[in-house]
Amino acid sequence: MIERADAILAMIPMLAMSGFVVRSIVTTTGVGTGLLAVPLAPIGYFAAFGLIVGELLVGPVAERSSEEST
Numbered sequence: 001m002i003e004r005a006d007a008i009l010a011m012i013p014m015l016a017m018s019g020f021v022v023r024s025i026v027t028t029t030g031v032g033t034g035l036l037a038v039p040l041a042p043i044g045y046f047a048a049f050g051l052i053v054g055e056l057l058v059g060p061v062a063e064r065s066s067e068e069s070t
Helices: 004-028 033-058 060-069
Strands: none
Touching (some): 033 060
Protein backbone atom coordinates (compact mmCIF):
# COMPACT_ATOMS: atom_id res chain seq x y z
CA MET A 1 0.00 0.00 0.00
CA ILE A 2 1.27 3.47 -0.84
CA GLU A 3 1.70 5.82 2.08
CA ARG A 4 0.25 9.32 2.12
CA ALA A 5 3.66 11.02 2.01
CA ASP A 6 4.69 9.02 -1.07
CA ALA A 7 1.42 9.86 -2.82
CA ILE A 8 1.85 13.58 -2.10
CA LEU A 9 5.44 13.57 -3.36
CA ALA A 10 4.29 11.82 -6.54
CA MET A 11 1.41 14.25 -7.10
CA ILE A 12 3.46 17.47 -6.90
CA PRO A 13 5.37 17.09 -10.22
CA MET A 14 2.30 15.67 -11.95
CA LEU A 15 0.24 18.71 -10.95
CA ALA A 16 3.04 21.07 -11.95
CA MET A 17 3.22 19.57 -15.44
CA SER A 18 -0.54 19.25 -15.89
CA GLY A 19 -0.90 22.90 -16.89
CA PHE A 20 1.53 22.45 -19.77
CA VAL A 21 -0.18 19.25 -20.87
CA VAL A 22 -3.60 20.90 -20.93
CA ARG A 23 -2.15 23.92 -22.75
CA SER A 24 -0.56 21.66 -25.37
CA ILE A 25 -3.81 19.79 -25.93
CA VAL A 26 -5.78 23.03 -26.35
CA THR A 27 -3.13 24.53 -28.63
CA THR A 28 -3.08 21.54 -30.97
CA THR A 29 -6.82 21.84 -31.59
CA GLY A 30 -6.50 25.16 -33.40
CA VAL A 31 -4.33 28.19 -34.14
CA GLY A 32 -6.53 30.83 -32.50
CA THR A 33 -6.87 28.86 -29.32
CA GLY A 34 -3.14 29.16 -28.62
CA LEU A 35 -3.67 32.64 -27.20
CA LEU A 36 -6.48 31.36 -25.02
CA ALA A 37 -4.30 28.50 -23.75
CA VAL A 38 -1.40 30.69 -22.53
CA PRO A 39 -2.90 31.25 -19.03
CA LEU A 40 -3.25 27.48 -18.54
CA ALA A 41 0.50 26.90 -18.04
CA PRO A 42 0.77 28.40 -14.52
CA ILE A 43 -2.38 26.61 -13.33
CA GLY A 44 -0.42 23.41 -12.73
CA TYR A 45 2.12 25.24 -10.59
CA PHE A 46 -0.64 26.90 -8.57
CA ALA A 47 -2.32 23.51 -8.06
CA ALA A 48 0.97 21.99 -6.84
CA PHE A 49 1.56 24.95 -4.54
CA GLY A 50 -1.99 24.65 -3.21
CA LEU A 51 -1.41 20.97 -2.49
CA ILE A 52 1.78 21.76 -0.57
CA VAL A 53 0.15 24.55 1.44
CA GLY A 54 -2.87 22.38 2.13
CA GLU A 55 -0.69 19.59 3.44
CA LEU A 56 1.21 21.99 5.65
CA LEU A 57 -1.90 23.67 7.06
CA VAL A 58 -4.31 20.74 7.28
CA GLY A 59 -2.32 17.53 6.81
CA PRO A 60 -0.26 15.45 9.20
CA VAL A 61 2.37 18.18 9.61
CA ALA A 62 -0.23 20.54 11.06
CA GLU A 63 -1.60 17.80 13.30
CA ARG A 64 1.86 17.01 14.67
CA SER A 65 2.67 20.65 15.30
CA SER A 66 -0.65 21.21 17.11
CA GLU A 67 0.02 18.18 19.31
CA GLU A 68 3.47 19.51 20.24
CA SER A 69 2.17 22.96 21.16
CA THR A 70 -0.48 21.67 23.59
